Amino acid sequence: MEHLKINGQHFYNMVVNASNKLEEQKEYVNSLNVFPVPDGDTGTNMSMTFRAAVTEIEGIQSNSIGEVSKKLAKGALMGARGNSGVILSQIFRGISKGLENKNEVNAEEFANAMLEGSKSAYKAVMRPTEGTILTIIRAAGESAVKSQNTDVTLLMTDICEHSEIMLNKTPEILPVLKKAKVVDAGGMGLLIILKGMMEALKDNIKAEIVNFTDEKSKVSYTPAGSISEEDIKFGYCTEFFVKAHNVNVEEFRNDLEPHGDSMIVVGLEDVVKVHIHTNDPGLILSKALKRGELSKIKIENMREQHRNLLFDESLTEKAVSSEDKSLEEMEEKKYGFIAVAMGEGVKQIFEDLGVDYVIEGGQTMNPSTQDILKCINDLNAENIFVLPNNKNIIMAASQAAELTDKNVIVLPTKTIPQGITSVTMFNPEGTLEDNVDSMKDAIGTVKTGQITYAVRDTEMDGKTIEEGDILGLIEGKINEVGKDAYEVCEKLIENMCDEDSELITIFFGADAEEQKVNELIEVIEEKYPDMDVQCYNGKQPLYYFIISVE
Numbered sequence: 367m368e369h370l371k372i373n374g375q376h377f378y379n380m381v382v383n384a385s386n387k388l389e390e391q392k393e394y395v396n397s398l399n400v401f402p403v404p405d406g407d408t409g410t411n412m413s414m415t416f417r418a419a420v421t422e423i424e425g426i427q428s429n430s431i432g433e434v435s436k437k438l439a440k441g442a443l444m445g446a447r448g449n450s451g452v453i454l455s456q457i458f459r460g461i462s463k464g465l466e467n468k469n470e471v472n473a474e475e476f477a478n479a480m481l482e483g484s485k486s487a488y489k490a491v492m493r494p495t496e497g498t499i500l501t502i503i504r505a506a507g508e509s510a511v512k513s514q515n516t517d518v519t520l521l522m523t524d525i526c527e528h529s530e531i532m533l534n535k536t537p538e539i540l541p542v543l544k545k546a547k548v549v550d551a552g553g554m555g556l557l558i559i560l561k562g563m564m565e566a567l568k569d570n571i572k573a574e575i576v577n578f579t580d581e582k583s584k585v586s587y588t589p590a591g592s593i594s595e596e597d598i599k600f601g602y603c604t605e606f607f608v609k610a611h612n613v614n615v616e617e618f619r620n621d622l623e624p625h626g627d628s629m630i631v632v633g634l635e636d637v638v639k640v641h642i643h644t645n646d647p648g649l650i651l652s653k654a655l656k657r658g659e660l661s662k663i664k665i666e667n668m669r670e671q672h673r674n675l676l677f678d679e680s681l682t683e684k685a686v687s688s689e690d691k692s693l694e695e696m697e698e699k700k701y702g703f704i705a706v707a708m709g710e711g712v713k714q715i716f717e718d719l720g721v722d723y724v725i726e727g728g729q730t731m732n733p734s735t736q737d738i739l740k741c742i743n744d745l746n747a748e749n750i751f752v753l754p755n756n757k758n759i760i761m762a763a764s765q766a767a768e769l770t771d772k773n774v775i776v777l778p779t780k781t782i783p784q785g786i787t788s789v790t791m792f793n794p795e796g797t798l799e800d801n802v803d804s805m806k807d808a809i810g811t812v813k814t815g816q817i818t819y820a821v822r823d824t825e826m827d828g829k830t831i832e833e834g835d836i837l838g839l840i841e842g843k844i845n846e847v848g849k850d851a852y853e854v855c856e857k858l859i860e861n862m863c864d865e866d867s868e869l870i871t872i873f874f875g876a877d878a879e880e881q882k883v884n885e886l887i888e889v890i891e892e893k894y895p896d897m898d899v900q901c902y903n904g905k906q907p908l909y910y911f912i913i914s915v916e
Contacts, residue, residue, distance in 0.1 A: 367519060367567065367568060367569070367570045368517050368519060369517060369518040369519050369567055370472060370473070370516060370517060370518070371470045371471060371472050371518070372431060372470060372471060372476065372518050372567070373429045373430070373431050373469060373470040374426070374428045374429045374430045374431045374432075374433060374434040374435075374469070374470075375429055375434075376431070376518075376566075376567065377431045377434050377435060377438075377465075378423060378426060378434055378573070379566045379571055379572060379573040380562070380563035380564075380566040380567060380573075381416075381419070381420055381423075381438060381563065382420050382423075382566075382573035382574065382575055383562045383563065383565060383566035383571050383573040384416070384558070384559040384560070384561075384562030384563045384566070385413075385416045385417055385419070385420040385559075385562070385575065386562070386573065386575070386576045387558050387559070387561065387562035387565070388409070388412060388413045388416055388555060388558050388559055388562065389413045389417065389576065391409070391558050392409035392410055392412070392413040392555075393409060394409065394554075395408055395409025395412065395413075395551050395554050395555045395558070396408060396409040396410060396551070397822075398548045398549060398550070398551035398554055399548075399551050400542050400543060400545075400546045400548065400551075401826075401844075407448065407731075407732065407758075408448070408450045408551035408552050408555060409551065409555055410447075411447040411448030411449075411450050411451040411732055411758075412448075412450050412451055412454055412552065412555040412556075412559075413555075414445065414447050414451065414734070415442055415445050415446045415447050415448075415450075415451030415452075415454050415455060415734070416442065416454065416559065417445070417575075418441050418442065418444065418445020418446075418734065418736075419438045419439070419441040419442035419445060419455070419458065420438065420441070420575055421441060421445075421575065422437055422438060422440060422441025422442075422444075422445075423437050423438050423441065424575055429469060429470075430468070430469045431465050431468055431469065431470055431471055432462075432465045432466050432467050432468040432469065435458070435461060435462040435465045435479075436462050436465075436466065438458060438462065439455070439458045439459045439461070439462035440637075442454065442455035442458045442459070443455045443459060443735065443765070443769075444734070444735055444736040444739070444769075445734050445735065445736060446734060446735045446761075446762055446765060447732045447733065447734045447735075447762060448732040448758045448759070448761075448762065449757075449758050449760075449761050449762075450499060450551070450552040450555065451732070451734075451762070452490065452735070452761040452762050452765055453487050453490060453491065453499055453500065453552070453761075454499070454555075454556070454559075455735075455765075456486045456487045456489070456490040457483040457484070457486060457487045457503050457556075458483065459483075459486050460479075460482040460483035460484065460485055460486025460487065461479045461480060461482060461483040461486075462479075463479075463482050463486065464478050464479025464480070464481070464482035464483070465479045471518075472516065472518070473513070473515055473516050473517060473518045473520075473521045474516075476510070476518055476521065477510035477511045477513060477521060478510075478511060480506055480507045480510040480511075480525065481507035481508070481510060481511050482507075483503060483506075483507060484503045484504045484506065484507030484508070485507070487499075487500055487503050488500060488504070490761075495540070496539050496540070497536040497537075497539030497540030497543060497550060498536070498540070498550050498552055498553060499550065499552030499553050499555070499556050501532060501536065501539065501550075501553065502529050502532055502533055502536075502550070502552075502553035502556050502557060503556060505528050505529050505531075505532035506525045506528070506529045506556075506560060508528075509524055509525055509527075509528035509529070510524070510525050513525075518567060519564070519567040519568050522560070522563060522564035522567055522568075523564055523568075525560055525564070526557070526560050526561050526564050529553075529556070529557050529560055530557055532553075533549050533550065533553045533554060533557055534549060536549050536550040536553055537549060545825065545826060546824055546826065547824075599627070599643075600626045600627055600643040600644050600645050601643075601645055601667060602643065602644055602645065602646075602647045602665055602666065602667060603643055603664075603665070603666045604626075604640070604642050604643070604644055604647045604650055604651075604663075604664070604665050605640065605642075605662075605663070605664045605665075606640055606651070606654065606660050606661065606662060606663040606664065607637055607638065607640070607660070607661045607662050608637070608638040608640065608654050608657055608658045608659070608660060609637055609658050609659045609660075609661060610638070610657050610658025610659065611658075613638050613657050613658065615638060615771075618638065618653075618654075618657060621653055622640070622642055622650060622653060625642070625644050625645075625646060625649060625650060626642040626643050626644030626645070626650070627642075627643055627698070627746065638657075638658075640654065647665045651663070697746070698746045698747060698748060699746070699747050699748070700747065700748050700749060700794075701747055701748070701749050701750075701751070701792070701794065701801075702722050702745040702746070702747025702749070702750045702751070703716075703720060703721040703722050703723075703750070703751050703752075703753065703789065703792075704721070704722065704723045704724075704725065704738070704741045704742065704745065704750065704751070704752045704753070705721045705723075705724050705725070705752075705753040705755060705785055705789075706724075706725045706727045706733060706738075706753065706754050706755050706756060706759055706763075707724050707725075707726070707727075707755060707782060707785070708726065708727065708731070708906050708907060708908075709873075709875065709876070709904045709905040709906030709907065710905045711873065711902055711903045711904040711905040711906070712782055712873060712902075712904040712905070712906055712912075713726070715786060715902060715904075716753075716785070716786070716789070719786065719789045719790065720789070720792075721753075721789065722745055722747070723741045723744075723745060725737060725738065725741060727756075727759070732756070732758055732759050732762065733759065733762065734762060735762045735765045735766045735769070736766075738752065738762060738763050738766040739766040739769055739770060742766060742767070742770050742772060742774055743770060743772075747772075748773065749773045749775065749798050750772055750773065750774045750775070751774075751775050751777055751792075751805070752766075752767065752774060752775070752776045752777065753777055753779045753785040753788065753789070754776065754777075754778075754779055754780075755779045755780070755781060755782050755784065755785040756780060756781070757780040757842075760776065760778055760780070763776045764776050775798075775802055777802075777805055777806065777809070778806075778809065779809055780814075780842075781812070781814040781816075781912070781914075782814075782873065782904075782906075782912055783812050783814045783871065783873075783912065783913075783914030784808075784809045784812050784814065784914075786871075786914075787808045787809070787811065787812045787914070787916065788805040788806070788808045788809050789805075790808070791804045791805050791807075791808040792804075792805060811916055812914050812915075812916055813840065813841070813862050813914065813915040813916070814840070814841060814912070814913070814914055815838065815839065815840050815845075815855075815858045815859065815862050815911070815912070815913035815914075815915070816838075816839045816842075816909050816911070816912055816913070817836065817837070817838055817839075817851050817854055817855050817858065817909060817910040817911040817912075817913075818836075818837050818839070818908055818909050818910065819834060819835065819836055819837060819910075820832065820833055820834060820835040820836075820837055820847075821833065826844055827843070827844055829844060829847050830847075831844075831847055835847050835848070835849065836848045836849060836850060836851045836854045836910075837854070838854040838855070838857065838858035838861075839858075840858065840861065840862060845858060845861055846858050846861070851878070851910040851911065852882050852883075852885075852886050855872075855886060855910070855911045855913070856886065856889060856890070856893075858913065859890060859913060859915070860893075862913065862915040863894065863897070863915055867897060867915050867916070868897055868898065868916060869897060869898045869899075869900070869914075869915070869916045870890060870894065870897055870898070870899045870900070870913070870914075870915055871899075871900045871901075871902070871913070871914045871915075871916075872886075872887070872890075872899070872900070872901045872902070872911055872912075872913050873901075873902050873903075873904030873906065873911065873912040873913075874901065874902075874903060874904060874910065874911055875904060875905065875906045875907065875908070875909050875910050875911065875912070876905050876906065876907055877907075877910055878910050878911065880903070883901065887899060887901050
């Protein structure tokens with residue numbers, strides 16, 4: 367169908383249809399991940415990010431494409447998961463910038479917005495890698511502005527055709543894709559979105575968000591320690607948005623500060639988000655009304671929550687949900703810690719080391735920007751360290767840090783051992799600068815090994831791999847391939863140790879047999895008599911062993 371101009375409702379149908387298509391094909395996108403290990407979650411991350419974006423605009427009646435795109439971009443920003451999700455959120459942030467203050471746009475204007483999406487994505491990545499989703503959005507943006515079509519439907523057709531051509535070239539651009547005989551997973555996810563947008567225009571689809579349930583979307587937060595009802599100085603957790611232009615955020619914050627604590631007041635363009643613990647929610651809302659229109663007001667009685675929590679014994683035995691996270695320590699402390707980890711044993715280790723909040727996540731389940739921001743906002747500390755412990759979570763953590771006025775330091779920990787070692791180097795009596803330096807230095811002293819299994823047949827780094835094979839990885843690269851997890855673990859440790867090594871730490875997973883683990887430890891201790899050998903039951907999924915050598 368011809369569309370010389372598109373408005374907010376056209377755009378709504380385009381992105382909702384795209385989201386549904388991506389959800390349908392996310393497992394296919396996951397299957398394109400280069401590494402044959404069970405943590406290929408590019409499709410899942412992109413789908414959950416875009417699902418959060420379209421949920422933000424669900425039911426919107428506005429015909430303004432600028433308004434709809436702005437709200438969509440905000441939803442993507444907060445819901446971004448994994449590197450691919452963060453990049454996707456930046457793409458639509460750029461598109462929104464190109465559509466700003468417009469009720470409807472023609473083909474040329476929409477093409478320029480697509481180019482803005484490309485520019486925004488590249489700016490978000492410190493060292494862009496070609497042959498990835500970045501290359502595909504660049505192809506989309508460049509082909510858009512070169513197109514001579516005045517029909518937006520035909521423009522989107524051009525964009526999809528050129529993007530698909532470029533996607534098929536990604537194995538030639540990125541050798542690792544060629545070896546794995548796949549195209550880039552993130553690029554494929556973006557192409558599915560672009561085709562879904564084009565299809566909605568072509569077939570004049572009136573799209574509706576398809577409901578789905580996904581266990582991976584459930585992220586839990588575990589607080590270290592507990593408090594009594596008497597410790598709750600301010601009883602009502604009060605959250606809301608103020609919609610207004612040119613709010614003086616600092617003045618507003620100063621006005622609210624005497625009336626509560628655990629306060630966060632953050633301005634994002636024409637919206638101010640407020641979170642505060644207070645004994646007088648009415649007073650807080652009254653002060654906010656003087657500055658603009660209120661929305662999404664949520665007031666919770668924390669004392670009542672606490673009584674219910676104690677009454678229900680089943681709740682006290684499991685991780686506290688995000689709604690219960692308002693039971694945060696009331697007194698601000700100098701330093702606070704948030705870590706991302708999978709496995710009850712691993713989480714317990716972080717808590718024992720003084721980490722305040724452990725977000726359940728990691729391989730196959732990356733927490734969103736919103737998940738991390740929630741913990742940052744609830745943690746009452748002057749300086750907050752965030753330990754992503756996974757390379758695919760660092761960007762979301764950094765994005766969360768940018769959305770708060772708190773002093774947040776994202777330490778670039780890519781593995782669980784790096785996170786644990788960096789925390790052990792923390793000195794509560796030291797200065798912030800000294801702690802940041804020593805913790806970052808500690809990251810570089812850790813060698814990380816992982817034992818997992820192959821999810822498909824492939825060839826990589828000269829090794830023939832069959833589905834079900836046991837894989838030994840050092841710093842994320844396949845080093846050993848075998849049939850027995852314990853034998854591969856022994857060989858991997860041998861490859862990791864050198865004359866400077868002093869400590870071997872082994873975290874065994876939920877699928878490891880404890881008796882065989884004990885036998886392995888005896889072998890390791892006998893083989894390396896001059897080194898300390900430590901073993902913990904990490905109970906982590908997917909990985910039989912996580913190993914660190916220092």
